Amino acid sequence: MKPAVDTNEAELIARIVGGEKELFHDLIRPYERMVYLTLFSIVKNETEAEDGAQETVISAYRHLASFRAEAKFSTWLTTIAINEGRKRLRKAKGAAEESIDEQVEGQEGDYTPAPLTDWREIPLEALERKELREALQAAVAELPDIYRQVFTLRDLEEFNVEETAQALGLSANVVKVRLHRARLMLQKRLVPFLKTAAPARRGFFGRWL
Amino acid sequence: MKLDCKHVWEHISEYIDGSVDAQLREDIERHLEHCEICSAILDSTRNILVLTADDRTFELPVGYSKRLHERLKEEIDKSN
Numbered sequence: 001m002k003p004a005v006d007t008n009e010a011e012l013i014a015r016i017v018g019g020e021k022e023l024f025h026d027l028i029r030p031y032e033r034m035v036y037l038t039l040f041s042i043v044k045n046e047t048e049a050e051d052g053a054q055e056t057v058i059s060a061y062r063h064l065a066s067f068r069a070e071a072k073f074s075t076w077l078t079t080i081a082i083n084e085g086r087k088r089l090r091k092a093k094g095a096a097e098e099s100i101d102e103q104v105e106g107q108e109g110d111y112t113p114a115p116l117t118d119w120r121e122i123p124l125e126a127l128e129r130k131e132l133r134e135a136l137q138a139a140v141a142e143l144p145d146i147y148r149q150v151f152t153l154r155d156l157e158e159f160n161v162e163e164t165a166q167a168l169g170l171s172a173n174v175v176k177v178r179l180h181r182a183r184l185m186l187q188k189r190l191v192p193f194l195k196t197a198a199p200a201r202r203g204f205f206g207r208w209l
Numbered sequence: 210m211k212l213d214c215k216h217v218w219e220h221i222s223e224y225i226d227g228s229v230d231a232q233l234r235e236d237i238e239r240h241l242e243h244c245e246i247c248s249a250i251l252d253s254t255r256n257i258l259v260l261t262a263d264d265r266t267f268e269l270p271v272g273y274s275k276r277l278h279e280r281l282k283e284e285i286d287k288s289n
Contacts, residue, residue: 021289022285025281028281032273032277036269046270050273053277054276054277054280062284112218113254114250132260133263133265136260140261140267151261155261183257184218184221187250187254187257190253
């Protein structure tokens, strides 16, 4: 998460609205990644996500005068990105399909973590492995939409709970529940992989670590 | 209060975020001191989050930024 509208950013926005349009390039630069990842979390397709990210930035440029400083620029921009993503998804799925907004989480489900006994921690070297990154990308892509979107904003883009709730139009409590489930689903998915990524080794007293 | 593992799992996400109250935090930490299973779950979940926040895990398409700014430039030129 980028800093809130700091004085520099507020000044930048005022100057752009005042006519120094070229400065919009500088305003948007710190948020390019965030915009793309938000789109990708919804449309799950690189080309669609990039096209949507461009539309989001153009829309933000056109509507910058309507941005109110009491909101955070990052949250405002993310809301535009989410709307753009949902629009694209509806278009892709066609009007016959049920609304994407109708998807809700069940009250019950198996959201328990996978227990591990043979390692304490992923060694730093394992975190450097490309296979682990790819496994994580795949696991995130396979999360149900409602969990992936919360997880993306909260843990990838590092929004706080309130900002995530605001951007997605959810209550803070729903954000917390979905985040919790998303994290445990990922933990469960990645554990078998982590076990092979971190081969058991003998520790003190002959205990397997 | 003495917590069982399942109770710890229910709060693991909030624990990681530091949003559990002081008493619950203390109870969880006491449990973690003697429970290797929960400690390993906590470590693995934390590591997944570290990996998630690492910019190298979720990369942008090559040339994304360049194309974005070209498109923006066209738009700005158009509105001038």
